[in-house]
Amino acid sequence: MKKIKNVRTVALDGLNAIENNQAYSNLLLNSLIEKNKLPQKDIPLLTEIIYGTLQRKLTLDYYLSFFLKGKKKIDDWVQNLLRLSLYQMVYLDRIPDRAVLFEAVEIAKARGHRGIASMVNGTLRNIQRNGLPEIEEIKDPIERISVKTSTPKWLVKRLSNQYGIEVAEQIFLEQLKPAKQTARVNVNKATVENVLELLQKDGLEVTKGEIVPESIQVIKGNIAHSHVFKQGLYTIQDESSMLVAKALDINEGEMVLDSCAAPGGKSTHIAEMLSNTGKVISLDLHEHKVKLIEGQASRLGLTNVETKVMDARKVGEHFQAETFDKILVDAPCTGFGVIRRKPEIKYSKTDKDVHSLATIQKEILQAVAPLLKRGGLLVYSTCTVDQEENSNVIYDFLQQTCDFIKDDTLASRMPEKVAAHVDNGELQILPQYFQSDGFYISALRKKV
Template sequence: MTSTNKNVRAIAMDLLVTIEKNQSYSNLLLNNTIEKHQLSPVDVGLLTELTYGTLQRKMVLDYFLNPFIKENKKLANWIHHLLRVTLYQMVYLDRIPDRAAIYEAVEIAKSRGHKGIASLVNGVLRSIQRQGLPSLNDISDPIERLSIETSHPQWLVTRWVNQFGYEKTKEMCEINLTAPLQTARVNLTKISRDECVTVLEEDGYQIEKSPIIPEAIRSLKGNLASTIAFKYGMFTIQDESSMLATYALGAMPNEYVLDACAAPGGKSTHIAEKMNNTGEVISVDLHQHKVRLINENAKRLGLENIITSVSDSRHIQEKFKTESFDRILLDAPCSGLGVMRRKPDMKYTKTENDLARLSSIQQDLLTSVTPLLKKGGTLVYSTCTVDKEENELTVKTFLENHPEFVGDPTFKNRMPEAIQPLITGYDLQIFPQDFGSDGFYIAVLKKA
């Protein structure tokens, strides 16, 4: 059964209601919804655009809507979402005429509510069409204006401006409103990047080689996870920033390596590939179902040097011998502020308290894994966030409390050439605007 565009708008509205009500992850919910409704590729594209686009720009859409609905403050949730979805189409989607978007909204309002609601929805949208949008220039405070304009909570914009300056924050907020490219890491133990590109292009995919990572590719059109090449383990889906953690770690063949927070296994499998299927990569995660994902990925990629373990890395010393690992990667739980383009709903649910709480968990994890590292061994701490408290300050505090560790600036030499100019010491903060990948932090430490 193929859905019509009319239904797609109603489905988008329902999705947005569920995401807000249950604080569900938009990416997981969207995938489940696409499967459930068996949507055509065209409808999948529209549903994704409407759901993510409306979420991405929720605050600015509300700013535009507020003067027109202030008499009706007690609108049901679904009506708010219907108005947002429709206004998103009117303001940001050129290919959908306003009259079509308004007509569909009124039809949905009729079927979900009653004539009165349909008339209210029609009235609000026609008034906006007639009078135009309120101007953002009416907001005099530049931080508040940037917050509304790019739909990022004001506390976060203020925090970023204090940490990175206004210009860098503005660039980051603006790129967070755009859709990320899907990227993948070619499994060089099975196939070369050139061969993989040829296979995918013959399959009708539009592929570009990553200018950043030698084994990465970008999909300009089409979902790589649904290819035969993926099924046969020729590559794995992973962001380019995330691939850099393995370069920073620098694992060599036949080493004994720990990946302390490993699910779903992107970095573990990358390390295993870099070690050319030799040595051992111990991949640990807290949850059984997530460890299952690591095993599935390793099997699909044909990697036999990954050994998984369901464990809490805060108590990992009980499981492994002191000073037994050559290298340890701690890709720590974090606020995820670097992946907002993939999970736009995250902007509205995170609080400053969450960041402080995570910082103490990160400290605990670092302290617990370090006794397992051999003298002279390498420890990489990484996160997919852009925040000094979770990143630089966490590492600085750790180094102050662990004099046996020092920052290792020599890691720059093993990083891809395109990345080297961004490195000034023993760590690296990648911003989403640097080369269109996720925001990501990496620090490389050595045990004396």
């Protein structure tokens, strides 16, 4: 019988895969749990260690650098073992240091040799004895924020230039906190109260959402595994993301294009708002992602979603001009607004990625614009907080396209606490506003 790996060994496997194979943390976690047949009671600790170590990687490396001076270059897996061990010692007060040290040494022995085990033991005991260096003593403010929030210096500098250094620091500090677990109730099938009651009967601790009326928030438990989810009574989605469909001002019977639709959260929200009338044409570049949209629509009992595998930049070859009442461009982006959900983003993306994505975003907007009817609404959204991908893209689009204007009624379609952040048809949500994802939404009206 195969021996079940312990949590820290599995966490090390995960961190190595993220570091060496550019694996996505959210997808990887599920496969690790399945592959290693981890007991349910160990899943929260595995999640905490992987996400926490990833989120704090640069901070942990800063601390470790003081205790690894003069040592030869160590292997990546040893660095990850030191990181995850130090993470537990510094940030998890319910695990005694002796347990962390014992596990680290045992893993080092099993994976390496006595010399590595001795080095790991010596380094961690040295930290235990001497304490950690003070981050606040770093004089350069950009470097200090970089180490404190575990964010690459180039990104700290970039968002400090856009928002000011204090707001940038708040963004990065907020994204160190765990993400809320929220869902959007399928109001065609149930009320918020119905769903809350059903989930509470299932033993979950749930409450109403804080921003969107049809949202719920999970305090304790996992709603992805509930039979209520399988019945299609809700979709797992962040509240910031739910605001995108609201921005479209959907009316029954309309034809709506969702040009970059996978995995389908916004497409299905639009379809629900249409009350199964009209049609949502949902496009994505990849066939396997289109299947995700179809799966969502089927689970939710939606018959007005039609999917196509297509590059949004080539929509003009497949649809006639002025076909759609509303168009959504939820554009591919750097994802700097969802770092708390996918911490590897802050280490893998570069300045160059921002520029190349902004180019693609502009190309998609230019391609879909002719397909919108006169007087129709185009909503552009991203899950990033970088202005080059957001307000700058809209500014450039309006400079080049004379038949669009900003829609000054966007605020009227937003919940009250969100409306205050709308400025001239644009909404930039920063993660610290509502402890939700960072999101940008712009509404543009085509001239009649």
